Amino acid sequence: MTGAHPWTQGNQYLFSMAGDWIAFRIDAYVFDPYSNVIGWLPFDTPDVFDLSGSWMGTIQPDGRFFAPRRVEHRRAPKPPLPPRPDRPPHPPRPTPMLGPPGSTEVVIPRPGEGPGPR
Numbered sequence: 001m002t003g004a005h006p007w008t009q010g011n012q013y014l015f016s017m018a019g020d021w022i023a024f025r026i027d028a029y030v031f032d033p034y035s036n037v038i039g040w041l042p043f044d045t046p047d048v049f050d051l052s053g054s055w056m057g058t059i060q061p062d063g064r065f066f067a068p069r070r071v072e073h074r075r076a077p078k079p080p081l082p083p084r085p086d087r088p089p090h091p092p093r094p095t096p097m098l099g100p101p102g103s104t105e106v107v108i109p110r111p112g113e114g115p116g117p118r
Helices: none
Strands: 011-015 021-026 029-031 037-040 047-050 055-059 065-068 103-105
Antiparallel strands (some): 011 021, 021 029, 029 037, 055 065, 065 103
């Protein structure tokens, strides 16, 4: 990525299909934009699981974070919690796009909100 901010070296911004910044990844952990840990990647795959072990969705190579419309019952162990990182700089917005057939947005609740549909 040309002109990338130094923060992006080894880290990854995650976006919705509309191109909104919804999360970021540092190593095997996924954080909301407010630096709260929301998930992790326990296996050598792009699949993200929440802290209770439920599958959230998959990170695409371009940084889009998709979930299937039909929930798969995949589980992972609970992770050890990482230290809370500093909030990264706001990333540039990518071009909106449609997700793969059968996919939907991953819903990232804001701090203080519970999970649920938008």
